[in-house]
Amino acid sequence: MTPRVRCRAVFLDAGGVIVLPDRRLVARALSAAGFRIDPSAVPHAHYRALRAFDRGGASNPSYRRAFCEELGIAAGRTDDALNALAELEDRSRSGEILWSEPTPGAFETIAALRRRGLTVVFVTNSDGHAEENLCDCGIVDVPVIDSTVVGSEKPDVRIFEAALARAGAGIRATDVVHVGDTLAADVAGARAAGITPIHFDPPRACRARDHRHIRSLPAIWHHLAAAA
Numbered sequence: 001m002t003p004r005v006r007c008r009a010v011f012l013d014a015g016g017v018i019v020l021p022d023r024r025l026v027a028r029a030l031s032a033a034g035f036r037i038d039p040s041a042v043p044h045a046h047y048r049a050l051r052a053f054d055r056g057g058a059s060n061p062s063y064r065r066a067f068c069e070e071l072g073i074a075a076g077r078t079d080d081a082l083n084a085l086a087e088l089e090d091r092s093r094s095g096e097i098l099w100s101e102p103t104p105g106a107f108e109t110i111a112a113l114r115r116r117g118l119t120v121v122f123v124t125n126s127d128g129h130a131e132e133n134l135c136d137c138g139i140v141d142v143p144v145i146d147s148t149v150v151g152s153e154k155p156d157v158r159i160f161e162a163a164l165a166r167a168g169a170g171i172r173a174t175d176v177v178h179v180g181d182t183l184a185a186d187v188a189g190a191r192a193a194g195i196t197p198i199h200f201d202p203p204r205a206c207r208a209r210d211h212r213h214i215r216s217l218p219a220i221w222h223h224l225a226a227a228a
Contacts (some may be wrong), residue, residue, distance in 0.1 A: 012122050017181055019106070019134070021042055026088070029085060031184045033083070035081055037073075040045070054183040110139065122143065127148055155192060173193055180197070
């Protein structure tokens with residue numbers, strides 16, 4: 001049995017770990033562009049798109065393109081779907097938050113981690129509006145390290161160094177676990193920074209044995225020992 005981690009802080013990716021693309025908003029935006037999708041397919045499409053992204057290689061699709069393909073958008077019409085989603089992602093135009101559907105148990109687990117005395121920090125590759133969006137989703141008083149704001153994105157270790165600085169005096173990389181849903185950005189980046197990675201993988205698509213996995217955020221308790 002893998003020993004539990006005695007940690008003082010938990011770093012969390014935002015998109016995919018805390019919030020998902022709101023299935024209702026995605027279906028409505030694509031419907032307006034002439035597409036019909038099953039809204040319930042949106043979460044699974046997100047995680048399957050990440051697997052395509054993680055496989056790497058110049059010929060692999062971007063996350064957004066893979067997301068459209070996983071939703072069943074025909075290859076010849078992907079650009080139309082991408083344009084519809086891009087408008088939705090621009091909150092100043094849509095007036096809504098695309099990444100706003102909580103993953104199961106996420107908000108409750110964040111509150112429980114903090115009650116246990118663990119420092120929680122969000123570490124996310126985002127567009128500079130992550131803190132505002134998460135606040136509007138109901139998550140407040142949690143530090144947000146946004147790649148656009150700090151000028152470094154995962155897997156660059158500098159974004160994790162910024163998170164460590166924000167976590168508080170005395171917290172070192174060895175005192176932290178980082179939960180993220182990508183191998184290329186989250187697992188590799190955390191490991192390079194000396195932080196224990198936990199791969200958030202709801203579809204259980206990753207079979208690698210060199211890192212920890214969870215299928216939902218509440219499952220993080222299976223990996224944590226008492227705070228140091």
